[in-house]
Amino acid sequence: MMAQIDGHTILIGLMATPIRHSMSPTMHNNAFAKLGLNYAYLAFEVGNDRLEKAIEAIRILDMRGSNISMPNKQKVIPYLDQLDKSAQLCDAVNTIVNDDGKLTGYTTDGIGFMKSLTDEGLDIRGKKMTLVGAGGAGTPIAIQAALDGVKEIALFNRDDSQWAQAEKNVKTINQETDCHATLHHLENQTELKEAIAASDIYVDATGCGMKPLEDVAVVNDPSWFHQDMIVFDTVYAPRETKLMRIAKQGVVKHVFNGLGMMLEQGAAAFKLWTGKDMPVAYIRQLLFNDAQA
The missing domain is CATH 3.40.50.720 (NAD(P)-binding Rossmann-like Domain)
Structure with missing residues (x-):
C-alpha cells in the first residue's frame, strides 16, 4: 500500500550517508497510505559537506521536515532555528519540523x-x-x-x-x-x-x-x-x-x-509532522512479521 503522489503531496526527507539501506521510507510511506495522508517520504544521500544547503532546501521547497541520521545529527544544529529540550540536552537532532520556515530540531530516539x-x-x-x-x-x-x-x-x-x-x-x-x-x-x-x-x-x-x-x-x-x-x-x-x-x-x-524502539522513534517523528498517531501495529506486521524469529 503506497500513497499516490499529486500536486498537493507534502514532502518529508531523510538526510544521511550511507542511507539507501534504511527502512524508514517504507515505514513512513506505508503509514501515510494507511491513514490516507498526502505525504511522501524520500531518502537523500547527504553528508556534512552538503548539509547546510540541504537544510535550506527544507525551507525553499516548503518540506514538512526531515529525519537526520549519521553523520549529521550534531552538525545540523547550527542550521536550525531552535531545539526542543531533549535535543538540547543530547546535543543531537534526528527529526526536523518545518513550521512556516521555522525549523525546530527534536530527538525521538x-x-x-x-x-x-x-x-x-x-x-x-x-x-x-x-x-x-x-x-x-x-x-x-x-x-x-x-x-x-x-x-x-x-x-x-x-x-x-x-x-x-x-x-x-x-x-x-x-x-x-x-x-x-x-x-x-x-x-x-x-x-x-x-x-x-x-x-x-x-x-x-x-x-x-x-x-x-x-x-x-x-x-x-x-x-x-x-x-x-x-x-x-x-x-x-x-x-x-x-x-x-x-x-x-x-x-x-x-x-x-531494538525493534520496538526503532518503530516508536519513527512514530514520534510521524506525530510531530502529521499530528496523527502512526499505525504502529500495522507497520510492525507489514515490515517485521518475523519479529519473534
Whole structure:
C-alpha cells in the first residue's frame, strides 16, 4: 500500500550517508497510505559537506521536515532555528519540523526507547538502569530516561573516543534532571557485574551483536542477570542477539531487541509532522512479521 503522489503531496526527507539501506521510507510511506495522508517520504544521500544547503532546501521547497541520521545529527544544529529540550540536552537532532520556515530540531530516539517499554506494560520510572554505551543510541536513551523519571543510571563506557560524551551525559543528567547518574569504565567488570545486580534494567547501546560483531556481547555470563529485570539490546538485526540469548539462559523475564524502539522513534517523528498517531501495529506486521524469529 503506497500513497499516490499529486500536486498537493507534502514532502518529508531523510538526510544521511550511507542511507539507501534504511527502512524508514517504507515505514513512513506505508503509514501515510494507511491513514490516507498526502505525504511522501524520500531518502537523500547527504553528508556534512552538503548539509547546510540541504537544510535550506527544507525551507525553499516548503518540506514538512526531515529525519537526520549519521553523520549529521550534531552538525545540523547550527542550521536550525531552535531545539526542543531533549535535543538540547543530547546535543543531537534526528527529526526536523518545518513550521512556516521555522525549523525546530527534536530527538525521538529516547522517546522511542521509553515508549517501547510502556508498549510492553513496563514502567522504569523510579528505578535503576545500567546502560552501556554513550553514542548515537546511548545518549538519547540516557537523557530521555532521566527526563522521564528513572531514578538512577550507572553509565558504562570504554575509555575511548566516546568517553568525553559519556562524561557530558552524566554531568547533564545530574544538573538538569532529578536522576542521579554515575560513570564507570567498562573495563572494570566487577563494577559492571555489581551494577547489573542492583538494577531493574540493563541496556546495551553498543554495536555488539550486529554485523560484524554478531558473536560479541558485553556480558557473557547469564548469572549476572536476575529473573525479574529487563534486558534491552538496541540492536534489531539480527532479531535475537548474543546478549539476548545469554539473558534468556539466565531466565530473565523481559528480554527485548531494538525493534520496538526503532518503530516508536519513527512514530514520534510521524506525530510531530502529521499530528496523527502512526499505525504502529500495522507497520510492525507489514515490515517485521518475523519479529519473534
